[in-house]
Amino acid sequence: MAETKAKLPWIEKYRPKSLKDMAIPSAKSSGHKVNLAEELTNFVRNFFIEIKKINEINKEIRNHNRNATEKDQKEEIRLSFEKSAILLEGKPGIGKTSIVYALANDLNMDVIETNASDTRTRDALERKLNETTKSRGIMDFAKESRQKLILIDEVDGIYGTKDRGAVPTILNLIETTQFPIILCSNEFKQGLQSLYQKIKKVEVQPLSKLEAIKIASRVLKNEKISGISSGEIEAIVEKNGGDLRAVINDLQAIAKGSDFPDVVLLNNLHRDSIEEIFSLIRELFQDVKTLKEARNLTDRSDVDYNFLYKWVSENLPSFMHVNSDLANAWENLSLADEIFGRIRKNMYWGLLPYFYDLFAGGVTLSKKESDSRKGFVRIKNPQYFSSTTLNSAEKSLLEKINRKYNIPQDELMQDFLPFLQVLSSSSRKHQKIISDWFELDTKEKKMLKSD
Amino acid sequence: MINEIPIWRIKYLPYNLDQICGREQLRNRLKGIIEKANFPHMLFVGTEGIGKTTIASLFAREFLGKYYDANLKIIHANVPLTEEERAQARSDAYVSTTKIGSIAGKTVTMPAFVQVKVKPFVQVKVMDAPFKILIVKNFDALGKNQQGFRRLMETYGSNCRMILITTKISGVIDPIVSRCQVFLVPQVDLTSFGKLITSIAKKESLILDEKTIEVLYKASGGKISKAIDFLQLSTISNKTVTLNDIYISLQKFQKGIVRSLLLVIFKGDFKKAREISRNILATYKYSAQELFTYLLLELHKLPLSTNVRASVINMIAEADIRAIDGQDNDIQVSNLLSKLCLYSEYL
Numbered sequence: 001m002a003e004t005k006a007k008l009p010w011i012e013k014y015r016p017k018s019l020k021d022m023a024i025p026s027a028k029s030s031g032h033k034v035n036l037a038e039e040l041t042n043f044v045r046n047f048f049i050e051i052k053k054i055n056e057i058n059k060e061i062r063n064h065n066r067n068a069t070e071k072d073q074k075e076e077i078r079l080s081f082e083k084s085a086i087l088l089e090g091k092p093g094i095g096k097t098s099i100v101y102a103l104a105n106d107l108n109m110d111v112i113e114t115n116a117s118d119t120r121t122r123d124a125l126e127r128k129l130n131e132t133t134k135s136r137g138i139m140d141f142a143k144e145s146r147q148k149l150i151l152i153d154e155v156d157g158i159y160g161t162k163d164r165g166a167v168p169t170i171l172n173l174i175e176t177t178q179f180p181i182i183l184c185s186n187e188f189k190q191g192l193q194s195l196y197q198k199i200k201k202v203e204v205q206p207l208s209k210l211e212a213i214k215i216a217s218r219v220l221k222n223e224k225i226s227g228i229s230s231g232e233i234e235a236i237v238e239k240n241g242g243d244l245r246a247v248i249n250d251l252q253a254i255a256k257g258s259d260f261p262d263v264v265l266l267n268n269l270h271r272d273s274i275e276e277i278f279s280l281i282r283e284l285f286q287d288v289k290t291l292k293e294a295r296n297l298t299d300r301s302d303v304d305y306n307f308l309y310k311w312v313s314e315n316l317p318s319f320m321h322v323n324s325d326l327a328n329a330w331e332n333l334s335l336a337d338e339i340f341g342r343i344r345k346n347m348y349w350g351l352l353p354y355f356y357d358l359f360a361g362g363v364t365l366s367k368k369e370s371d372s373r374k375g376f377v378r379i380k381n382p383q384y385f386s387s388t389t390l391n392s393a394e395k396s397l398l399e400k401i402n403r404k405y406n407i408p409q410d411e412l413m414q415d416f417l418p419f420l421q422v423l424s425s426s427s428r429k430h431q432k433i434i435s436d437w438f439e440l441d442t443k444e445k446k447m448l449k450s451d
Numbered sequence: 452m453i454n455e456i457p458i459w460r461i462k463y464l465p466y467n468l469d470q471i472c473g474r475e476q477l478r479n480r481l482k483g484i485i486e487k488a489n490f491p492h493m494l495f496v497g498t499e500g501i502g503k504t505t506i507a508s509l510f511a512r513e514f515l516g517k518y519y520d521a522n523l524k525i526i527h528a529n530v531p532l533t534e535e536e537r538a539q540a541r542s543d544a545y546v547s548t549t550k551i552g553s554i555a556g557k558t559v560t561m562p563a564f565v566q567v568k569v570k571p572f573v574q575v576k577v578m579d580a581p582f583k584i585l586i587v588k589n590f591d592a593l594g595k596n597q598q599g600f601r602r603l604m605e606t607y608g609s610n611c612r613m614i615l616i617t618t619k620i621s622g623v624i625d626p627i628v629s630r631c632q633v634f635l636v637p638q639v640d641l642t643s644f645g646k647l648i649t650s651i652a653k654k655e656s657l658i659l660d661e662k663t664i665e666v667l668y669k670a671s672g673g674k675i676s677k678a679i680d681f682l683q684l685s686t687i688s689n690k691t692v693t694l695n696d697i698y699i700s701l702q703k704f705q706k707g708i709v710r711s712l713l714l715v716i717f718k719g720d721f722k723k724a725r726e727i728s729r730n731i732l733a734t735y736k737y738s739a740q741e742l743f744t745y746l747l748l749e750l751h752k753l754p755l756s757t758n759v760r761a762s763v764i765n766m767i768a769e770a771d772i773r774a775i776d777g778q779d780n781d782i783q784v785s786n787l788l789s790k791l792c793l794y795s796e797y798l
């Protein structure tokens with residue numbers, strides 16, 4: 001047992017088992033502060049009280065219906081959405097999943113969990129959840145068995161835009177459930193609106209710096225690690241901005257006898273929300289009509305400009321197709337890039353407004369001839385290499401090479417194959433040695449000849 | 452002779468952590484982890500081609516010792532699923548027609564990648580070792596499918612640790628970064644690079660001087676396998692490697708490729724031209740200015756009228772000047788390409 005415990009990643013080892021062990025993050029619901037532990041405990045307790053009443057009433061209704069004529073039939077009643085489900089929304093690593101498990105543990109309940117890694121079909125979801133929720137007949141008798149709590153974790157992740165089937169499933173589940181449902185999510189998702197509107201939402205705030213430091217120190221003490229100054233602990237906490245999981249991960253890494261993690265470097269890395277950039281790029285290319293509008297748009301966003309203009313560069317060809325438009329747009333973008341370079345080099349911050357106007361308005365307003373694509377345009381991440389699909393000859397060559405030398409396909413195509421081609425074209429002898437060593441057949445040998 | 456590996460980059464592959472060139476600090480951290488026999492999920496961040504995967508897999512092998520075979524898996528997130536894998540995912544996703552509801556009888560998307568490639572591995576219990584290790588290359592390429600890793604990393608965390616590899620941390624969603632210890636994998640430094648190249652030269656009985664090594668370092672952008680490729684090409688006819696040999700071997704690469712770029716430009720196909728130029732920049736680590744030089748060289752060989760030639764030179768010169776202060780090679784090159792494409796009817 002101790003053996004396995006030592007093998008746990010610390011974030012699991014230190015996942016709080018009880019509400020009493022954990023720092024309860026502060027929380028808000030419809031604008032008011034709430035005590036999260038109390039809120040959830042009450043929600044669960046209330047649920048069972050209410051559902052019991054409802055079940056009794058429904059039993060009577062069913063009895064009544066059995067003897068009543070068709071037009072005297074009564075409909076069974078249901079618990080309201082708000083009393084059946086609650087949504088916890090908040091940043092990663094602040095204790096959402098943990099608090100649900102801790103609560104269940106304290107109340108001596110089992111958790112039935114579904115999350116973003118599960119098959120996202122209505123069928124699968126129903127199968128997993130219905131096993132426990134719909135079988136009220138049996139459950140009514142099995143009083144002594146442990147009560148259950150349903151956790152739908154990472155709803156924002158489970159439902160990509162295409163998984164429409166899942167929202168009705170969840171709504172239906174909430175309507176008919178015999179167990180309280182808690183949902184967790186990192187951020188608001190448009191596609192989930194119909195769900196969000198009906199249930200109670202609690203915003204979970206990141207832990208305070210003080211709380212996080214307390215927990216970090218406790219972990220260090222428990223692991224008998226000394227030599228990390230309080231200043232360093234504070235730096236780690238600060239860097240991770242309330243993400244306790246990241247704090248604990250960092251601690252585990254330092255404890256490995258390694259030196260201080262790349263705190264400073266990491267602080268400089270940008271992690272802007274991809275979603276925000278997506279919609280910004282779309283608006284920029286599809287809606288903006290004047291320089292001023294473009295300017296307002298970039299001003300309003302929190303996305304680092306340093307980063308934003310690369311997105312513009314990546315996506316420009318998806319919105320413009322006519323060469324004359326493209327030439328104008330690139331003229332402006334390349335000038336923006338040059339100006340940006342000068343700003344950085346010489347600290348000419350006064351040039352910044354030109355930079356903004358050129359890369360945003362200057363680029364998008366170059367669209368004169370190209371038809372406006374109003375529909376949905378897929379936004380691409382700035383990136384230089386995309387993977388290509390191989391033809392059959394290339395595939396068989398890759399396979400042969402991989403028997404001797406493990407190389408992924410994109411590196412083979414971009415890097416290794418051109419080299420092999422030059423090497424084997426240098427002499428017949430080389431060509432023979434190479435194809436012999438990789439045991440290539442005639443077709444594959446042909447690919448070593450560059451065109 | 453038959454056993455001799457004819458490709459140097461393969462012949463001189465490192466086979467344990469100690470043989471990794473340079474990156475002392477990172478290596479020591481990883482060795483420390485092996486000693487403690489425990490680590491959290493890790494995220495390796497670093498530019499393309501500098502050895503993240505090599506380091507990660509050597510680490511994993513050393514960590515797992517003789518049990519590595521059954522307990523280690525490397526998957527490439529940017530390689531599309533095969534037909535069979537997709538069929539498997541589809542059959543899992545088919546919603547039976549006996550179900551009532553609007554989507555009955557249809558297939559629904561699901562995280563096929565996670566379902567097919569990841570779950571089967573992480574769910575099967577580890578054998579003999581403390582836990583399994585899953586290495587995911589190009590993790591950022593998963594896009595939205597990254598979501599599927601969140602709880603997976605937690606629930607199966609004690610059975611399987613993951614090493615996620617990416618060239619850009621901005622492409623990895625926050626909840627995943629939160630679940631990992633981040634390691635920045637730096638480029639190899641010139642001194643260690645020099646030591647490695649010198650030792651290869653010794654084994655292959657080559658003669659080369661320091662300046663040549665430096666050029667090799669620059670030309671390969673610190674990518675070791677690339678550098679060894681250049682070295683091998685430079686020695687085809689001669690055991691003494693001079694700067695000139697290196698340049699010639701570099702040029703052999705360039706010729707064909709720059710030509711193919713020009714052809715596309717003549718057709719006025721900007722999208723395609725951009726794709727090719729990006730490939731060139733990525734593969735050969737040229738700066739925008741180097742690419743301009745090669746373009747100019749190739750253009751000179753073409754039969755163009757004086758006027759046209761003058762305009763083209765003008766465009767390249769303009770682009771070249773702008774690239775001096777510009778920050779982003781790709782933007783500066785794209786700018787030139789767009790001008791040339793527009794002008795293509797005269798070419």
Ligand SMILES: Nc1ncnc2c1ncn2[C@@H]1O[C@H](COP(=O)(O)OP(=O)(O)OP(=O)(O)O)[C@@H](O)[C@H]1O
Pocket residue numbers: 010011012014015016021022023024025090091092093094095096097098099185186207215244245246248601626629
């Ligand atoms: N309030 C807290 N008190 C003590 N430990 C915490 C707390 N919050 C987080 N932790 C630590 O961080 C780890 C991750 O927390 P948890 O899984 O609950 O985050 P989450 O909010 O569900 O994140 P995500 O949105 O990424 O799923 C826990 O295992 C625990 O070690």
Ligand SMILES: [Mg+2]
Pocket residue numbers: 096097098153184
């Ligand atoms: Mg969670």
